[in-house]
Amino acid sequence: MTDLTYTHPTSNSYALYELAKQVIPGGVQGNIKYYDPYPLSFASAKGAWLKDVDDHDYVDYLLSFGALILGHGHSVVKQAVEEVWDTYGTSSFGVPYPLELTMGKKIKSLYPSIQQVRFTNSGLEATLLAIRLGMAYTEKSSIAKFAGHYHGGHEQVLVSTQPIINDGTHPRQVSESRGLPDYYLDHTIVLPFNDTETSERILRENQDRIGVVILEPLQSGYIPANPQFLQHLRRVTKELGMVLIFDEVKTGFRVRLGGAQELYDIQPDLTSLGKVLGGGFPIGAVGGRKDILEMTAPRPNAPHDVVFHSGTFNGNPMSLLSGLRTIEFLQDGDHYGMLLKMTENLRQEVERLGKRYGLPIKTVGEGSIFNLVFVNEQEGNGARPWDIVAAEQSADHRRLRGQLDFLLMEHGVFSKPYNRFSLSLAHDEKAIQHTLDAFEKSFAALIKRG
Ligand SMILES: Cc1ncc(COP(=O)(O)O)c(C=O)c1O
Structure with missing residues (x-):
């Protein structure tokens, strides 16, 4: 529990949370969806906007954890859903149909590294x-992943997902969940992101x-890999x-249409x-x-000599056609x-406002994703670039960013703290x-709070 709390009326969210907890563990459908003191509950959404159960409106920057690149209820997506019913008459064939090929080709056209593709229902x-x-291809026993990814x-990957400050040593293998057999810790080796020498060793x-x-080419979607680090890897x-x-x-589709691999080539x-x-x-690929x-x-003739993959809803038309029409748009x-351009302008304006108020706020990210970091004034001067992970773990950042996020909610901007x-x-x-008005007021x- 932190001392952060809402600065605007959220009594209906609280009441719903208390009720939901009776039926739903923690009142949320996933640990990442929770934040102290209790998460807001939402009633509806439209375009860039969310409405909570206390009738308060927010510009939404969470966008279902980044999934909704056209916003909520875009006409292109609504039409795609209609088109699925009109064209196919079903929400799931469960067996092959031509759209799988069309979508596969669209992905190939944007991602030159992709020669073949299989669909899943989630990331x-x-x-x-x-x-x-x-693992099947290399016939080896272990994987390597990066701390904080x-x-x-x-x-296999619920290991060391929390960011840790790189001190040049071998990052620890930390289990992120109870119920994880030791096997997975023993077979998941953790590397330090952006540390070429230690990772190679x-x-x-x-x-x-x-x-x-395996890695996120931008840690948490916004902390860029150093290009030389990625090329070396x-x-x-x-x-x-x-x-x-x-x-x-x-x-x-967010940092570039062709992803981080397009950005970094x-x-x-x-x-x-x-x-x-x-x-x-829902989708994955x-x-x-x-x-x-x-x-x-x-x-x-050799049913066991394959990499098994299956799923009832894999490649279902609702997900594929909505996705295809989104990409076309x-x-x-x-x-x-x-x-x-809009993202870049917003970032510049937020930084400009921060400067005007004497707040050491920087934006970090690429394409249509960014995050806000309060940086120690002493860092980042001269040759040494400031370390984003270290800055995010500083007491100053945690305090200021936490307060800012609750003030932003009060003034109608939501990104999840x-x-x-x-x-x-x-x-x-x-x-x-x-959004800019909300930043200014916040x-x-x-x-004023000092
Ligand atoms: C980089 C990354 N990989 C995998 C996943 C898991 O995706 P999903 O939530 O669709 O299962 C996420 C979800 O946030 C993610 O950010």
Whole structure:
């Protein structure tokens, strides 16, 4: 429990939380969805806006954890849902149909590293399959992941997902859940993000057992990899025969249409996608090298000699068509350019306002995702770039950012406390102006509190 609390009326959210707790553990459908003192409950959404159960409106920067790149209830998505009923007459075939091929080709056209693709129902399932493919391909026993990187809630990757400050040593393997057999800690090696030397040393020391290296190319979707670090990781994994997986569930279609791999111009062996890909409906996908993906192709004469993958709703038309129409809309005219420009402008304006109020606030991110960090004035001067993870763990940042997020909620801006900001094409001038007004009022209140 922190001492942070709402500064606007939220009694209906509180009452609902108290009731929900009787039926739903912690009142939430996932641990990441909880925050102290209790999460807000929402009644409806439209475009860039959310309405809570106390009738308070917010510009939404959580956007279902980044999934809704067109905002809530976009006409393109609504039409896609209608089109599914009109064209197919069902929400799930459960067996092959032509749209799977169309969507597969669309993904291939945007992600040159992807030669073949399989759909799943979530990002979690996508990283699960990608890792299984990599392990089968290399016939090794362990994976390597980076400290602070989240790949969904399955056993192999629920290790050291909390950011830790890199001190140049081997990061500890920390279990993030009870019920995780020791096996997974023993078979998940943790590397320090953006530390080329230490990562390479650990990979070489464990080269006989590591088959897969998985990472978020931008940690938590907004902390960029150093390009040389990523290029080096690509070279070393290739040399050591390890399968490199870019988990682009957050960054896919968001930092660039072609994901972080377009931004960095690096081709991983496998990519996991999700969120935006479903246009607001559940989805995940694994794409990559044909020789690896082919291992999931059924072999009726040798049914056990395959990488097993299946799922009742894999590739269902609601998710695929909503996602396809969303991507087409992003590609239409200058829509995507507008989204990136709008994000950049918002970042600049927030930093400018921060400066005006004497607050050391910086924005960090790429494309349509960013986060806000309070930086110690002494850092970042001269040659040494400031360390985002360290800055985020400083007492000053935790205190100021926490207070800011609750003030922003009071003034009608929501991102979930401490969370990154994601933008959508529904964030029009009115929403952005409302956001800047909210920042201004919140900064003024922060200063007043001292
Ligand atoms: C990088 C990354 N990988 C995997 C996942 C899991 O995706 P899902 O929540 O769709 O299972 C997430 C979810 O936030 C994610 O950010």
